Amino acid sequence: MRQNAGRMLFGGRGGRYSFKVHRSCAGVVEYGMGEMTFDVLVIGAGPTGLACAIDAQRAGLRVVLVDKGCVCNSLFHYPAHMTFFTTPELLEIGDMPFSSPNQKPTRSEALEYYRKVAEHYDLDIRQYHRVESVSGRDMQYVVHMVDRFGRAVELRSRKLIVSTGYYDLPNHLGIPGEDLGKVAHYYNEPHPYYGLNVLVIGGKNSAAIAALDLWRHGAKVTLVHRGAEMHRHVKYWILPDINNRFKNGEVTGYFESTVSEITEDTVVLQTPSGEVILANNFVFALTGYHPDFEFIEKLGVKLDLEDDRVPVLNEATLESNVPGIYLAGVIVAGERTNEIFIENGRFHGGLIAKDLAEKLLAVAV
Numbered sequence: 001m002r003q004n005a006g007r008m009l010f011g012g013r014g015g016r017y018s019f020k021v022h023r024s025c026a027g028v029v030e031y032g033m034g035e036m037t038f039d040v041l042v043i044g045a046g047p048t049g050l051a052c053a054i055d056a057q058r059a060g061l062r063v064v065l066v067d068k069g070c071v072c073n074s075l076f077h078y079p080a081h082m083t084f085f086t087t088p089e090l091l092e093i094g095d096m097p098f099s100s101p102n103q104k105p106t107r108s109e110a111l112e113y114y115r116k117v118a119e120h121y122d123l124d125i126r127q128y129h130r131v132e133s134v135s136g137r138d139m140q141y142v143v144h145m146v147d148r149f150g151r152a153v154e155l156r157s158r159k160l161i162v163s164t165g166y167y168d169l170p171n172h173l174g175i176p177g178e179d180l181g182k183v184a185h186y187y188n189e190p191h192p193y194y195g196l197n198v199l200v201i202g203g204k205n206s207a208a209i210a211a212l213d214l215w216r217h218g219a220k221v222t223l224v225h226r227g228a229e230m231h232r233h234v235k236y237w238i239l240p241d242i243n244n245r246f247k248n249g250e251v252t253g254y255f256e257s258t259v260s261e262i263t264e265d266t267v268v269l270q271t272p273s274g275e276v277i278l279a280n281n282f283v284f285a286l287t288g289y290h291p292d293f294e295f296i297e298k299l300g301v302k303l304d305l306e307d308d309r310v311p312v313l314n315e316a317t318l319e320s321n322v323p324g325i326y327l328a329g330v331i332v333a334g335e336r337t338n339e340i341f342i343e344n345g346r347f348h349g350g351l352i353a354k355d356l357a358e359k360l361l362a363v364a365v
Contacts, residue, residue, distance in 0.1 A: 038064045039360050041143055041157035045071050045125050047114060048329035048345040049163035051093040054121050055349035056161075059357040064155060065123060066145060068130035072114045074167035075107060079209065080189045082107040085235055090343040093117060129153060134160065134299055138324030159356055162299070163328040163348075166291040166337050173201070173285055177262030183283045190217035197279050199224065199267050201259055202286035204231045208242040210284055215251050222252040222278060224259055224269060233338070259283075291331045299325055303334065310334035317355035318348055326352045 040056045042049045045067035053063045070076055084091065088098040088105045096117050100109050118125060128148040136142045141160055145153045170185035172178060187210040195218055200211045203225030215221045223242075230242060245251040254271050261268040262283055269276040293309055300322040302312040310333060312321045319326050328348035333339040 037156040037158060038062050039157070040064075040159045040161060040356060041066065041141070041155060042161045042163060043067075043131055043143070044163035044165060044329070045118075045127070046074055046163065046165050046329070047072060047091070047093060047342045048165070048348060049161070050114060050118060050123065051346045052161045052163055052328050052349035052352055053123055054094040054117070055353035056356055057121060057123070059353045059361075061353075061356060061360060063124065064126065064157070066126045066129045066131060066143065066155070068128065068168075070127050071118060071125060072111055074165050075110055075114070077167065077186050077188075078107045079187055079213070080107065081213075082209070084110065086341075086343055088113075091346075093346050093349075094121060096120060126153075126155075131295075138322075141324065158360060159324045159326070160299075161326045161328055161352060162296065162331065163345075164292055164295070164331060166289045166330050169290050169292055170285070171288045171290055173259065173287065175259060175261055178285070180262055180264065180283075182264075182281065183262060183285060185285050185287075187213075187284050187286060190214045190219060193282055194218040196220065196281040198222070199259070199278070199280050199283045200286060201225075201283065202288070203227050203229075203234075203255075204286075204288070205234055205238065206286040207284075208234050208238050210286060211251055212238070212242055212245065215245060222254065224254045224257050226256065226258050228256055288337075290335065290337070296327075296331065301325065301327070308333075308335040310336070316351065318352050319355060326355075328352060 039061035040063045042053045042063065042065040045065045049065055053065050057063045067073055083104050083106050085104065087103060088100045091105065091110060092098045094117050098105065098113050129145040131143055131145050133144045134141055135144065139158045141157050143155045143157065145155070147153055177183070187206065190213045193214055198214050198219045198221050200207050200221060200223045207223060208230060211221050211223045230239060234242070242251070246253040254269055254276070257269050257271040259267055260270050265279065267278050267280040267283060269278065293303060296311060297303060301320045303309040304312060311327055311331065313319060313327055313332070318328060318332065329345040330337050330340045332348070
């Protein structure tokens, strides 16, 4: 017996359409019963996920996207005043021009651009829906999710595209005190840290950018990196800036050093000169991020453990070893997260859509 039936409107290909929302006795909300099964469900509504959905939709397929956060959730959590390393045209998807007065666009401009693209293509995006598991098989997948209120939701789809990125999963230090409220794995803006002792952990772009921004806005900054110097991949205009701050003593740098403990008022460092204890108010552990390998493996996708956990897939179609499950974006490269960016991941949708159209439209005929 069904109860609490209602009707909801969602944007979709070819205009808006409505269908009933049922709540079962078990409390599971089921969108799309039977005849409303989607052709393609995209997990992840970042730039690559949006590009995949657009390409599949333009191929004539009914598509829905789901994301545990907002549209372009990872970009939203970048530093508020971040500037991209690349030029606007290399961030374009869906043949939509990215107009910017700047040679290198900002985070705010990128977010506005991707919102406009989603609006133009009338994409059906279910934001704040976390995928818990997937059941079924090729042509009959059921995606089990929870919304932001903890309510269970189900969607059905014939094919799946997984484009979950990696920025949502930070590499943890595994040290005492890492779970304290003063420790963060993302940096946003400097104002709350004016006049305070801030430790930045890491030696790549995010650490250098955060350290410089904090210092320029009045924080007392110390940077700790396990390497002998800042990473060689730090952007060419940032590297001399941060190195000059170290040279002038404006930012204190500890290299070939690690953090062994974080307390409410201090941090403990292990340095070549021995243990150092510093007064501390906040810590930014900007030590990198990784794809959700556990989720991928739960889908049945095999990882090549001898090749940086690169998923097993068909390079021509990006279909994994599990029939009907495709991978797109940075997760295609496994642990080599510096190989795929928006600039090249945006083209994955075309490869996938071609294969999907051949299989799904041929079946429909």
